[in-house]
Amino acid sequence: MPDSCEIVGTFMCQGKMPDVVRERYAAMEPSPKRDMMLENFQKALAHPNEDDLTALTKLVQDLA
Secondary structure, rough: OOOOOOOOOOOOOOOOOOHHHHHHOOOOOOOHHHHHHHHHHHHHHHOOHHHHHHHHHHHHHHHO
């Protein structure tokens, strides 16, 4: 972005990750952290979803 741009807000949305990420997680030594990462990968497959888009729309409208 050019220096003349002003950032007026941010938005974070979980998104799909490439299969290579899941493969890397699956190759890790079994642990609660690994299980959490694999679970998060699965949840990310459904994003962005309508709730994410609604939240983004509201954020942008509130900035206007």
